[in-house]
Amino acid sequence: MSEMTSEQFAHKAFEYNLLSARQLEAIWGEFGTHDVSFDDFKSLVIRKEIMTNYQVDRILSGERSGYYYGDYKVLYMVGAGTFARVYRVVQRESERVLAVKALRKRYREDINQTEQFLREGQMGATLRHPNIVPIYEVHPDRRQPFLVLEFIEGRSLREFVKIRGKLDPIEATRLTKEIAAGLAYAADKGITHRDLKMSNVLITSKGQAKVLDFGLAAGGRMIDDDADNCPNPRAIDYAALERATGVKRDDPRSDVYFVGCLFYNMVTGIAPLYETRDRLMRLSIQRFHDVKPVNDLEPDLPRLVTMVINKAMELAPERRYATMRDLLNDLEAIHRRLIDGDTGADLPLEAPENIVKTPLMEGLSRTIMLIESNAGMQDLLREKLKKHGYRVLIVSDPKRGTSRFTGTQHVADCVIFSALDLGMSAVSAFNDFGADDVTREMPAVLLLDQKQQHYAAEAQLAPHRVTVAMPLKVKDLRQTLMKLMATTA
Numbered sequence: 001m002s003e004m005t006s007e008q009f010a011h012k013a014f015e016y017n018l019l020s021a022r023q024l025e026a027i028w029g030e031f032g033t034h035d036v037s038f039d040d041f042k043s044l045v046i047r048k049e050i051m052t053n054y055q056v057d058r059i060l061s062g063e064r065s066g067y068y069y070g071d072y073k074v075l076y077m078v079g080a081g082t083f084a085r086v087y088r089v090v091q092r093e094s095e096r097v098l099a100v101k102a103l104r105k106r107y108r109e110d111i112n113q114t115e116q117f118l119r120e121g122q123m124g125a126t127l128r129h130p131n132i133v134p135i136y137e138v139h140p141d142r143r144q145p146f147l148v149l150e151f152i153e154g155r156s157l158r159e160f161v162k163i164r165g166k167l168d169p170i171e172a173t174r175l176t177k178e179i180a181a182g183l184a185y186a187a188d189k190g191i192t193h194r195d196l197k198m199s200n201v202l203i204t205s206k207g208q209a210k211v212l213d214f215g216l217a218a219g220g221r222m223i224d225d226d227a228d229n230c231p232n233p234r235a236i237d238y239a240a241l242e243r244a245t246g247v248k249r250d251d252p253r254s255d256v257y258f259v260g261c262l263f264y265n266m267v268t269g270i271a272p273l274y275e276t277r278d279r280l281m282r283l284s285i286q287r288f289h290d291v292k293p294v295n296d297l298e299p300d301l302p303r304l305v306t307m308v309i310n311k312a313m314e315l316a317p318e319r320r321y322a323t324m325r326d327l328l329n330d331l332e333a334i335h336r337r338l339i340d341g342d343t344g345a346d347l348p349l350e351a352p353e354n355i356v357k358t359p360l361m362e363g364l365s366r367t368i369m370l371i372e373s374n375a376g377m378q379d380l381l382r383e384k385l386k387k388h389g390y391r392v393l394i395v396s397d398p399k400r401g402t403s404r405f406t407g408t409q410h411v412a413d414c415v416i417f418s419a420l421d422l423g424m425s426a427v428s429a430f431n432d433f434g435a436d437d438v439t440r441e442m443p444a445v446l447l448l449d450q451k452q453q454h455y456a457a458e459a460q461l462a463p464h465r466v467t468v469a470m471p472l473k474v475k476d477l478r479q480t481l482m483k484l485m486a487t488t489a
Contacts, residue, residue: 084117156198192252253321302343371396424455424458
């Protein structure tokens with residue numbers, strides 16, 4: 001390529017609508033002459049952010065197109081995948097910065113690939129959730145099909161983990177929870193992802209997870225019934241999993257498995273499924289059998305985290321979470337418990353078949369505040385309830401316990417007021433708790449000794465505010481707690 005003068009370059013930039021007449025007039029005015037070197041001209045337009053290096057390099061390479069997608073001026077390329085390229089763009093009139101995802105030229109002649117790309121866009125355009133990258137427009141021109149999306153300041157989860165090595169369990173749980181929240185929202189609308197991987201999750205500059213590239217299950221024969229003939233390489237991992245487990249394609253539990261893979265990758269820094277470009281190896285069932293147990297790689301990982309990863313990545317689909325919403329519920333529960341310093345050390349490595357509904361884990365998402373001054377009763381109830389997954393906060397003084405509820409911070413899901421030693425002060429605190437605007441709708445239990453049954457007449461009761469008589473059967477207390485909290489869920 002011969003050297004280009006600044007005037008030749010300016011002419012081409014004007015021709016391609018990258019510089020306006022007013023901008024050119026201002027540039028020449030700043031130099032005071034047209035007789036300037038190309039390097040000086042380039043330096044000025046880059047420094048003043050009038051043009052980008054990407055635009056300059058395309059002009060120098062002799063490219064005559066690709067500077068605009070509709071009304072959107074391309075600033076630079078963000079990333080390139082097998083099927084599409086993503087650009088940072090600016091809308092010409094509003095000057096709003098967005099992203100354009102454009103199907104690569106070699107696929108535009110393939111009507112099936114073009115239709116799939118547009119289906120993906122139309123499917124994604126129906127989704128609006130804080131943890132999903134929104135698609136604002138779908139441009140169906142088959143000569144240049146493209147989607148307009150929110151531009152995310154940040155990087156992919158793959159890049160994020162590569163830089164960090166591995167993530168702290170609390171942070172990894174939070175990000176997985178956010179991913180699952182977006183997917184659960186989509187699943188409620190009947191949409192599965194089918195291409196969930198580290199590069200399809202973006203982490204914003206504020207640390208929020210956002211899922212992109214929905215739509216592979218939108219319609220048509222995205223995945224051949226014979227996985228060996230799977231026409232879409234983006235779906236191979238899903239096809240292999242579903243063939244290995246004998247389920248129909250588009251099983252919602254497939255997304256659950258791959259969320260588990262993301263969680264595993266975040267806490268270990270290692271992909272659970274060995275990565276390869278070889279098609280036959282990706283279709284091999286052995287890849288799924290060769291996954292190393294997460295606790296072998298990270299033996300000090302909190303038991304709560306290990307348990308959820310193991311359940312999400314169960315190869316037998318009937319032992320996996322049945323829905324993304326079930327997985328989300330447990331992620332929310334363990335995130336809160338991890339923040340409170342509870343790692344679940346007394347829980348098994350392997351999750352029960354149904355974490356939410358088994359007696360062992362009935363209280364996984366629940367915190368109980370016990371207001372009790374008797375040390376023996378404190379120890380008894382704490383140990384009994386912890387065995388069933390509840391987190392128990394012990395407070396000896398009724399006023400100090402109830403004062404922790406400010407309305408802005410989650411403290412507990414239910415409060416047990418024990419009158420065993422506290423007597424009438426427990427009854428008064430129970431009544432005040434029910435009268436307060438902040439706590440009146442919260443479940444509460446008043447424990448009364450046989451000799452204190454006359455206090456029951458003083459207690460202000462409601463469907464979610466009850467008394468339980470001593471001597472106490474823990475089974476009865478558990479059933480009461482589950483019933484009370486079910487009514488306020």
